[in-house]
Amino acid sequence: MRARQLDIFLDDAEAGMVLANALLDAHGGTLLPKGAELTQSVLQSLQRRGVERLTIVDDGASDEELAKEREHAEKRLAVLFRRAEGQAGSETLRRCILRYRTGETP
Numbered sequence: 001m002r003a004r005q006l007d008i009f010l011d012d013a014e015a016g017m018v019l020a021n022a023l024l025d026a027h028g029g030t031l032l033p034k035g036a037e038l039t040q041s042v043l044q045s046l047q048r049r050g051v052e053r054l055t056i057v058d059d060g061a062s063d064e065e066l067a068k069e070r071e072h073a074e075k076r077l078a079v080l081f082r083r084a085e086g087q088a089g090s091e092t093l094r095r096c097i098l099r100y101r102t103g104e105t106p
Contacts, residue, residue, distance in 0.1 A: 006020075010054060015040045021034050031046070031049070038056075
């Protein structure tokens with residue numbers, strides 16, 4: 001099994017989850033650093049601050065599940081980028097979107 005990133009609603013977050021990225025406020029200040037473990041009190045504080053979404057580390061996906069998700073994302077991107085083949089920057093953009101959609105870190 002490998003870890004991936006999942007973007008979730010705060011209402012779906014549970015104590016014990018770990019942040020995949022630093023959580024920033026509207027002014028760019030760090031609310032919680034990358035790797036911070038969520039506690040019930042932290043979740044309540046984030047709710048009071050109006051945080052709606054966060055990115056967590058999900059290490060429960062099997063290699064087969066990750067491969068299936070990646071294949072699905074690649075097929076969808078092939079459709080979206082079907083007219084962009086050969087255009088400058090389109091392949092770089094497609095790879096970045098694929099990494100984002102599969103929760104891979106660069």
